Amino acid sequence: MVNFLKIKNFLLDLLFPIKCLDCGKEGVWICNHCLDTIPSFNHFICPVCQRPSSNGQPCPDCQKKSALNSLWIATNYQHPLVKKLITNFKYQRVRSLAKPLGQLLVKLLNNLQVLNLLPDSSTLLIPVPLYWQRERQRGFNQSNLLVKQINKHFPWKINTSALKRVKNTQSQTQFNAKERQRNIANAFQVIRPNEIKNKQIILLDDVFTTGATLQEAAKMLHRAGAKQVYGLALAKRAN
Ligand SMILES: [Zn+2]
Ligand SMILES: [Zn+2]
Known part of the structure; x- marks a missing residue:
């Protein structure tokens, strides 16, 4: 084979x-x-209103609205090369781009010294799941491939069994912020809450636009008893 x-x-x-x-x-x-x-995103934004935030935490106005305890973004989707790489990775199915794109995430996590915050293997790396049909069409979940690259450099364990996508949502790209929230509502379910309870979690999505997807998944993880959920994204796309 x-x-x-x-x-x-x-x-x-x-x-x-x-x-x-x-x-x-x-x-x-x-x-x-x-x-x-490829330039780093090199500033932090509030995961809800996207105004500058000193360390990626929600700003005081948004604290109650954010399921993400922090948001870390590696680079900018608007950069032509980044866009090209991600498009080829996801839509032309160039799997091997996971390695260089993963390097951008590893670089960010090193720069932020996230290992000081989350030093051991009790931290979980969770890729945002795709609906099974979408994953089968593409042949892979791009976020799964990216967490595998991160896993090579950090002690955090990958978990792909606890969080499931239970709704076949339409692609978010065509929607505005309100519609995105509606489209993604109840799309995720924690099917193994025992794996999530009291855990610190790094939740990864490839592209961050309004944050609706990461927030919705993080909300479910918190309901299942997660201690902290840190959002990690490869690239920030304009709303
Ligand atoms: Zn805010
Ligand atoms: Zn070159």
């Missing part, structure tokens, strides 16, 4: 040679040089 896959990939590479999506260098989807040119 592995050999068959290798042959298939070899033939695909012959027909469609892999090139850096930015500079065209052969052999990689994104070369290290171009990856380094």
Whole structure:
């Protein structure tokens, strides 16, 4: 099976040679040089109103409205290369982009010294789940692949069994903030609350727009007894 896959990939590479999506260098989807040119998001925003916040915590006005205890974002979706990478990753199904994109998340977590805050393996890394049908169509959950990259560098355990997506929501991209909230309401369920109770959780989604998805999932995790839920996103997209 592995050999068959290798042959298939070899033939695909012959027909469609892999090139850096930015500079065209052969052999990689994104070369290290171009990856380094991607700017960090480098400021914190309140996870609800998106006004500047000193450390990603909800601002005093939004504290009661936020299920996320903090929000950490790696980069900006508006950056043309970031957009290109994420589009290829999700919609062209270039799985191997998980590694360089994961590096952006690892860099952020290192810069923020999150290990000081969450030093041990009792912390859970939870990727925002997709509805099973969507995951089957795509062949993978992009957030699962990203948490696997994070897991290589930090002691936190991945948990994909506790939180489920139980509603086949429409894609959020077409909706405004209010509609997004309505669309995502009750989309998630914690099916194994014993795995969530009293845990510190890093909840990952690829793109953060209004935060409706992360907030809704975090709400369910808190209902199941989570101690803290930190939102982590690869890129901030304009509302
Ligand atoms: Zn390049
Ligand atoms: Zn706020």
